[in-house]
Every structure is written in C-alpha cells, then in structure tokens.
Amino acid sequence: MEKLEFKFPSQALLAAAPPALCGVVGSGNLEILVRSGVDRQICEISVNTSARGFGETWRAVLATFAASQAVGGTSIAINDMGATPAVVSLRLAQALADYRGGAQ
C-alpha cells in the first residue's frame, strides 16, 4: 500500500452537499468518496493505493481533474486497487456528478 496526499487550487464548487460515494474497491477499480472540505479554493485528495510507484501519474491525473472542474471546497478520499488512469478519470467524473447531483 502507498498513501498519497495532494492539494490543488481549484475554482470553488458552488454548494456543499451530502457526501457521495462512487465505485468499488476491486481489482483494477477504485472507490471515491467526495465530501465538503475546509478551504473553498482548494481540493484536497488523499489516495490509498495498492500499486506503489505511480505518484507522479496520480499527481498528473488529479491535477488535470482539479484544473478542468470546479472542485474547490471538496475533500476527496480514494481507495485504489490498481485502476488505470482511464478508470480513475471516469470515476472522478462520476463521483463529482453524484456529489453535484446531491447538491441540487
């Protein structure tokens, strides 16, 4: 296991909402929990992953997510079992859509 912590500046998400959980912890998959965070301009992400040594890839995937979406003010927890960047990006988009959906 490897634990990674990231903080990215991101445009503030308009409304806080109840937590949203997306995905499952299974081989090649991951679960993502989106909750409201502390700082409205920051997206905090913590990653627990079974695959060691992919820190830079995680940073790139998560930075792209935080730059392209308004996710400031969220705290995201990820439990990963070796998902590819493709799966991670899709799950992030789904988790955010679920979280936003909950805010409506």
Place this chain on the structure above:
Amino acid sequence: MNAPLPRAWDSLRQSRGKRLERAASLGLHGKNGKEIPADRIIDLLEAVIERGDRVCLEGNNQKQADFLAESLADCDPARINHLQMVQSVLALPSHVDLFERGLASRLDFSFSGPQGARLAKLVQQQRIEIGAIHTYLELFGRYFLDLTPNVALIAAQAADAQGNLYLGPNTEDTPAIVEATAFKGGIVIAQVNERLDQLPRVDVPADWVDFTVLAPKPNYIEPLFTRDPAQITEVQVLMAMMAIKGIYAEYGVTRLNHGIGFDTAAIELLLPTYAAELGLKGKICTHWALNPHPTLIPAIESGFVESVHCFGSEVGMDPYIAARSDVFFTGADGSMRSNRAFCQTAGLYACDMFIGSTLQMDLAGNSSTATLGRITGFGGAPNMGSDPHGRRHASPAWLKAGREAYGPQATRGRKLVVQMVETFREHMAPVFVEELDAWQLQHSMGAELPPIMIHGDDVSHIVTEEGIANLLLCRTPEEREQAIRGVAGFTPVGMARDKAMVENLRDRGIVRRPEDLGINPRQASRGLLAARSVKDLVRWSGGLYAPPSRFRNW
C-alpha cells in the same frame, strides 16, 4: 527467322497426371477414386506432393484443416522437403512443425497469432524464409498470379461419394483456394467431418476435388469472435458512447466493419440502448461486413440491423443465423454461406467505416500489433482499415469525411478508419508511443518493411477515454501530432502535449472531450449494455444461440 524452342505447353497437366498415377499405383483410389482412408493419408501426401511444391494448408483464425496439417507434418522430410507454404494463417503447432522438421522452408502468409513467438524464433535461427506478410486479399490475389498452389489441403464439413463438398457455415477461404489450385493443374485434397449420400448443398463441385478423407475428428474451429459482455468495462462503455455520438451519428455510418475486441463489442451492445435513445435506429449500422458476433444479437433483435455478410461463422451461432435468413446470407438448405474473399472485398470497397483496436500507435497515427519477439501479421485489418483509392460510388458518410479531409470541392470521399484504444493496456503499458516496436522488429527480422497494420494517413479518428481526435481536420503534421497527443491521456506521449495547441484544436472541434459531446459520465455504466452476460445473449436470441462451454458459467 529463329524457330522458337520446342516446349511442352501442358507440363502442369502432365505433372498432375503423374502425381495421380503415383497415388493410383499405391492403391489410393477408393470408391470413385476419391475417398482415401484416414490411415493412408501420409502415403497419399507423399505420393502427390513433390519437393519444392507450393502447398496451401487451409486454416484461418476460425476453421482449420488440422488433420491434414498434422499428417503433412508427419510425412518423411527425406521425401518431401523445401515446400513453400502459402496459407492465410499459421495457427496450429503443426504448421510450425513443418518448418522445424525440415519439410517446408518458405512461408507466405497473413497472420500467425498464437504461433507468433515460435515463428520469430525460427526466423532468427534462419530456419524459415518469409516471403511476405500479406493481407488476406493480397494473398488470395497472389494465388491467382505468382503464388498458385500445386497442392491445396482444405477442410470441408461433408463430402458425397462423387467428391462434391459441403462447406457448411464456415466456408471462409475455401472457394478462393480451390479455384486457384484446381484450375491451374493443382491437386485438391479435402478433409471432411462426415460422408453423406446427399449433401445439404454443393459448395465445391466434385470435379474440382481430387481426394477426400474422413478426418478422425471434426476440424477444429476457434470461437474467436465471442466476447463475454461480463468483461466489458465502464471505460469501454464511455468510449462506445463517444464513438456512437461523435462518429456514427455525425457521419450517418450505415455500412461498416467492426474489429474484434471488447471496445467494439461495447458499441454493439449499446445500439439497442444508447443509440436507440439518441434516435439512431435505422440511421446507423444497418449493413455489416462482419463475423456473426454474438454481441450483435441484441442489435439484430432490436431491428437495427438489415444485413450481415460474414467472413466465416462463429461457434454456437449457426442455429440463430439459420433462423435469421433475412439478415444473414444463407443457402437453400438454410445454413449460412460465408466467404472471406468477398467479405474482405465488401470491407474494403463497400464499407464507409472500419473501427478497430491496436496495441501501439505512434505520433503519425501508424499502428501496429507487432511486439518484440513475435511476428503476428495482419489478417484482414489493413483491407478494412484503409481508404481505397479505387472506390467511385458515393455515400453521405464517405462524402462528409472526404470534404473534411480535402475541402468542399473534393472530388473524392474518404473512408472512416477509426482506432479505438484505451491509453494504457494491461500492466500500464502505454498504447501511444514515440516509436513503434515494429521498427525494431523489422531490423531483427531483416524484413523490408516494418509490420505496420494501419498506416497513419489512413486513420480518420482516434477514440480514447480522453476524447476523440479527428485527424481529417488536421492541416499540418504538427496539428496531427498534437491531436494524437491530445487524446493520449496520461501516457508519456500524452503528458508531453502542447497544452495551448491542444486547447486550440479543441476549440476547432478537432479534439473533443466527453463533455464536449454532451456525454454524462454517470450514464457510462454497465447498466447501459443491452446484455451484461453470455446468458443475456442467449436470452436475446430466444435460446437459439448455443455458446461454447467455456463461455457458459450458469
């Protein structure tokens, strides 16, 4: 005036006569002179095959003349040697045995699949000379020019006493092989699964066939085109949604071929759900050059599909096909007639789109399934996945693509050639690379060309989980490179993109993201698949589809 040197003008016929006499002298003429007992097949092969002959051993990635292949490999290399094998596929261990045992020395072929590693080793040891790696149509073409077989060893479902053959749903390559051999003084030997007094239909007339042998067991058929929907991932669903909305719908693609794989299986399974929701029924995917993919059943049952012509059949699909004769090509007996040569022709000239997958793609869009230490070949993909310059008939999809590529005054259209890949394969191997392994392979194999499956200038679109790149709209090599980098995700090639240029391409619609296409990521779930298991496919077929046991888990 010099008198021409006297020569025989019928040496092929004379040679054929001598071969048949040798067989007859061994008592190898059963009833009507054609039925040979299985235990004398080696005697027959040694009698009719000569040193240095060109021999076609029938086999594709579906049916295999496996008994004849094993028998030929068991012949005495002191009697039969220096054979030049001309065959579609090198698939069985016995095919490679021919070279390892010193019976054959040269190979012209299309695809090697599972024997790719053994083949590469033989080449490195200089125990095999590869003439060329072809597409199927090229190889069939050369059967009628400079690679005509002296002897063809083929597989048929059944023979009657006269030697007429019934090929069953897996007609595949047989007509092309037999026609070239039988009409140029060659010998045709067929292994059959059964002998019948009355054939369901005659696919090969008896006077094109010299010998038939009842094989000890039915010829092997690989269920190569069966994809279990249970293994389709949500990323594949997302990519399929992008392909349908961003390409199929926009170009109005009605005539097409799908490559083999889970990416395209996902598209097939989204037709009755997502595509129907978008109002695309009757507007896309009506006419197919395609093997009978079980994953196409829900689309057929939903009324999406008008016609399917097949290269070969697929294990378990025959009863379903026979019951859907409006859709499939079937004989008067009810069973399907496939034909690889004609279906490849349809794929090359009559389809508006090919969509398939690859293992590697470079920054020019060249793609290859060759990896180091393996010689795999191409099969039919380059015929499907290329823009045929000899096409002259128009269609809306072809015209739209042509105008995107060549401008509004274009005098020709353009086939859509779509490569659909996830940016990483298993074990985080990037699909997008600076240089294809094919180049290194060319050097290590001493080949004249790198084994590129689909050339970049034939590719119109690339679909990845990150988006769609439309290469038709790129105007410079730099734009093309950045469009490819722009969908290459988090591979090193993708990370090295010029972000500003990719955003500019996005503004021009050359690179499009799922959100640009209005795709809701929450919809990208397995729940959108019309069938989520093989059992679902059986249900859709009304119980007509009978999957092979390895796909049954209920």
